Every structure is written in C-alpha cells, then in structure tokens.
Amino acid sequence: MKKYYIAPVIASLATPLAAIAESEQVTPIGAQTAATASAKLDFQITIPRVLFLQVGSGSNLANNTKVDLIDFTVPVGNVGDGSVVAASAASGDLGTGAVTVRLMANGASTVSLNSNVTQLNNGSGSNVGWNRIAVASAPLTTGMTAGYNNTGITHPAFAASNTGDGQPTNIAAVNGTVREEGKWTFTYRNQDILAAGTYGGVNTKGGRVIYTATMP
Template identity: 45%
Template sequence: MKKLLLIAVSMAALLAPVLSRAESNVNTAAVTGSAVTARLNFSVVIPSVLYLAVGTNTTMAANTTVDNLLFTVPAASIGAGTTSVVTTGGDIGSGAVTVRVFSNVGGATGNVSLNSSTSGQMLNAAGDAIPWTDIAVAAAPLATATTGYTNTGITHPAFNNGAAGGAGTLVTLTAASKVVRQEGKWTFSYANTGAYPAGTYGGTVAKNGVVTYTATAL
C-alpha cells in the first residue's frame, strides 16, 4: 500500500508543471489590500508587402490586365500638335492611368525606388521609329483619394529614349515611419510635332511598345 501511495505522489509531482501552464496566482493568506497577478502575452504579425499598380488594378492584389494607350492622329493633323490627337485607353480614360505604391518592407529607410524601362524606340512594321521623347506624361493627384494614401501625385520616371532602351530616370518615394503609401494619376499624350512614315508604332514587345515599371524596396 505504501508503495502505491509513493507512486501516486510521485506521478502528481511530475504532472504538476503540465497542469499549471496557464498563468495564475493564489494567495491563501490574503487580507485587505493583498493583490495577485496573472499575465497574457500579445503578438501582432504584419506581413511584408510591396505593391505597385499602373493602370487597371485590384487593390493590394495581383491583376493581369495590361492597359493599351492608343494615340490616333487625324490625316489632316499630322505634326499639328497634341490638340488634334485622339487618345484612348487607361483605367481613368483618355490616356490617364492610376499609379499606386505600397511598401512596408522597412529596411534602413523604408523608401521605394520607382523606374520605367523600355526596349528601344517605338517601331512600325517597316522599322521606322518614334522616339519616347514624343510621349509626354503629366503627373497629378487622383480625383478621389484612397483612405490612408498620400494622394499628391507621383513623379513619372522618365523614359529611356536610347536605341536599345533600358532603365529610365529613377524616382525615389520617401517613406513615412518606414511605410510608403502613395498614389496619383499619370496622363500620357503624344506630342505630334513631327511627320513620320505611316504605320502603327509600338503596341507590342516586338515593336518596343511595352513599358515595364518596377518598384524596389530600398
């Protein structure tokens, strides 16, 4: 019987730490003014996110739509300036697109660099070229701001107009408390100041009509 009792006491001692994992405290000699404490641990997990939208977008999610901006010059207005050019495309319409950047990646500053990249000047089927300097970009705020975002407009990273293309002129977006939440509108227009051979220039990768924008967490 004594052996059984000793075994029971020993098992209780072994199980005691397991059964008392929850935080608790007891004062069996408490009087007025006595106090006991119990604690809870709290953790918050924030995902690391880098988000870029240019044109049609789904907020904070991937969207595979690539907008097509089309500038059509009337026959009687070749070289006559922008006022006669018919511009279509863009999620805001008439050559205007949404641009939005979010980053909480952090790092030393939390800043984000934004750049454009071309693969050369826009070509037609015959190999004639229109330079990227003929495409103007106006940056402005969106008509309606997104809650939490700074809607003062984002400077457009100028196109690389070289024959082989490449990275454009980098723009740095400054973080606030290591977070970038900025948005705006880019409106593109065709200068139409020169006379070029007939054809559809750009519009495809083969004819250097695709611009790639890249946001990089610094």
C-alpha cells in the same frame, strides 16, 4: 490551553482550483486582510514586408494581369504639326490616356520607381522616340484609397536612348511606410512627320513599358 480558529483556511483550501496559463493564488488570512493576485500574457505581432505597385487597372494590394493600352490616332490634317494628341476615350483604366498609379511598401526607407522601354517602331524600319510621349502627374479624383497620400507620383522619365531603364523616381518612407497614389495622363506630342504605320501595340514593336518598384 490556547485555541486557534482555522476554519476559514480549511474552507479556502477546499475550493477547486483551475490552472490556466500563468496564474497566482493568494489566500488572505482574516476577513479584513487586503490581497492582490497577478497573471501575465506576452503578445507578439509579425508584419510581413510588402511591396505593391499598380499602374492602370487593378485594385489595392490585389494581383491583376490586365495590361491597359494607351492608344493615339493622329488626325490626317495634323500629322507632325505639333498639336498635342489625346489618347482614345478607352485608353487607360481612367480613360483618355489616364491611369491609376498606386505604390505601397513597408520594408525600406526609400522606394525607387523606374520605367524600362525598347525602341518604339512601326515594324518597317521607322522609329519614334519615347520623348514624344508626354506624362502629366496629378492626384486621383475618384477611387482614392484610405490611408494613402493622394498627391500624385512623379513619372520616372523614359530612357533618353529609347532603350533600357529611365530616370528613377525615389520616394521616401514616412514612419517606415510608403503609401502613395495618383494618376498619370499620357499624350502624344506629335512633333514629327513619320512614315505611315502603327507604332507599338499590345506587347509588340516596342510598345510595352515595364514599370518596376524596388526597395532595398
């Protein structure tokens, strides 16, 4: 009569089993038999569309309600003589008419950045053109953000009519994202002899510029 040695199989079946996610048990026959068991997991990552624009005070990817004031005072002896007038030391988050500009987007191949203005006036019938405000674009020297391209962002030109949208700056995405930053520095050209008064102000007399970033 033939005899079969089955004790190893019985011992294996007596071992407690745990069923966790997808699994597979393989019971080798014999001590020298190679065996392989496999199990699987599926992964999924969802990235939301993000569009972020900062002009002036604020921090990256955070909401901020502060609106900075760019304030020019023309010296009495220089009214309309063409000498460039710098903004006051307290103007802009970077001082002297300079502001941080930061743009992040991850949902389109191109992002459009534009400015919108209304006629800048003194409330008494006198106006000054937005073409009298000069804007210089440059990289940030402090407060740079890791992962951003710090070469400066071209300022979207103010509307030639002094009312409405200006000329947009279009920024192409790289690897599906736009991550650009820099600074804008504003100066007053001082090319006109104007009626006395304060032109613009804190959301008054056409003094506010609205910047808008758009991705399709």
